[in-house]
Structure formats: structure tokens, C-alpha cells
Amino acid sequence: MKVNNLMRRFTEHPAAVGESYTEHCCHAASFGWAMLCGACACLVHAVLPWVHTTTGSQMVTRLHNRMVLNRSKSRMDEMHTLDPLDSLAENI
Numbered sequence: 001m002k003v004n005n006l007m008r009r010f011t012e013h014p015a016a017v018g019e020s021y022t023e024h025c026c027h028a029a030s031f032g033w034a035m036l037c038g039a040c041a042c043l044v045h046a047v048l049p050w051v052h053t054t055t056g057s058q059m060v061t062r063l064h065n066r067m068v069l070n071r072s073k074s075r076m077d078e079m080h081t082l083d084p085l086d087s088l089a090e091n092i
Contacts, residue, residue: 034063 014024038059041052 031063031067034059038063 010021014021017024019027038056041055041059045052045056
């Protein structure tokens with residue numbers, strides 16, 4: 001019983017976002033790395049304001065596009081393949 005509960009902890013969230021554990025691990029790690037790089041650029045910018053003037057905001061925009069916009073587009077594409085009537089949801 002405890003093994004099943006532990007396995008569920010590793011697979012429940014990735015499955016909820018349409019990924020396997022490995023896919024989710026890779027995506028989360030890439031987001032973490034990008035945020036770490038963006039944070040370092042912002043810290044350098046804090047001391048040297050003429051350096052990395054747009055790096056932080058570009059990183060936030062890029063990550064937002066990957067996480068929110070692309071995922072939303074992907075889910076809308078999936079909806080179209082499931083049921084043609086689901087396309088009505090786009091216009092609500």
C-alpha cells in the first residue's frame with residue numbers, strides 16, 4: 001500500500017499536465033536552470049545597471065510563453081481532436 005502511495009506522488013502531477021515523470025522532470029529542471037540563469041543576470045544587473053538590461057524580463061517572458069501560452073495552445077489543439085463541439089469553448 002505504501003509503495004502505491006509513493007508511486008502516486010511521483011506520477012499524479014506529471015500526469016495532470018500531460019507528461020510522464022521523466023518528461024516532467026526534464027521540463028521542470030530546464031525551467032529551474034533558466035530561472036537560475038535569469039536570477040544571476042538580475043543580480044549582476046543590480047550591481048552593474050548597464051549589463052543585462054533586458055535579460056531578466058526576456059527570461060520571464062520566455063518562461064511564461066513556454067508554461068502558459070504553449071500549454072494552453074497545446075490543450076486547445078487536443079480539444080479539437082477530441083470533440084468538434086469543444087471548439088465552442090474558445091469563443092466563451
